[in-house]
Amino acid sequence: MSRKRRLSEDDLAIWGQVARSTNPMHPGRRKPAPDPEPKPLKLPQKRTQPSSAVLAPFRVGQSARYDTSKGHDLAHTLEQRLSAQPVRMDRKTFGKMKKGKLRPERKIDLHGMTMTTAHSALARFIMAASTDGCRLVLVVTGKGLGPGKFRDDDGPIPTPRGVLRNQVPHWLQLAPLGALVLQVTDAHISHGGSGAYYVYLSRRR
Numbered sequence: 001m002s003r004k005r006r007l008s009e010d011d012l013a014i015w016g017q018v019a020r021s022t023n024p025m026h027p028g029r030r031k032p033a034p035d036p037e038p039k040p041l042k043l044p045q046k047r048t049q050p051s052s053a054v055l056a057p058f059r060v061g062q063s064a065r066y067d068t069s070k071g072h073d074l075a076h077t078l079e080q081r082l083s084a085q086p087v088r089m090d091r092k093t094f095g096k097m098k099k100g101k102l103r104p105e106r107k108i109d110l111h112g113m114t115m116t117t118a119h120s121a122l123a124r125f126i127m128a129a130s131t132d133g134c135r136l137v138l139v140v141t142g143k144g145l146g147p148g149k150f151r152d153d154d155g156p157i158p159t160p161r162g163v164l165r166n167q168v169p170h171w172l173q174l175a176p177l178g179a180l181v182l183q184v185t186d187a188h189i190s191h192g193g194s195g196a197y198y199v200y201l202s203r204r205r
Helices: 009-021 078-084 091-098 115-131 163-171
Strands: 106-109 136-140 181-186 196-201
Touching: 078 163, 078 181, 091 181, 091 196, 106 115, 115 136, 115 163, 115 196
Parallel strands: 106 136
Antiparallel strands: 136 196, 181 196
């Protein structure tokens, strides 16, 4: 394989003289314009929205500042959940029931029962009352012990006082009881107040 020969300076000078002495074959033809240099590709820039939240100055180790008037309980209380439920029964009858002017046809007391026992007893009680054509029954749960809202224990999740009181409205919404119950609300003070529930059953078809 032969190597390409490099021209010396003398050779280049001679070649230049020869090139200048020659005439072009097509003098009227224009030389092609050189290709334009490619423009650099512009990538779209990601726009960043300025943050509207302004952080207050702080130093490492300082205590957090918060509004204590709002508290830390993000979940609605049981009373708030019950009062927010729509009235599904006759409003006039509902008003009489809330004032304690309607007498419950049956009553069950869940005091002292475990969660499993109370759930089974409540299901049997509601289904039997519905089968017999009852409309208003009373479920006594108790208010729970102690003045505080939550029990003091070592668990990571706070446990509300009055477990049965908190669970009974939830059980009454689940199958098969949910299809039989029309309304659940706190009982009048004459029937136990916040330690009992009025349960108004749907009419049998």
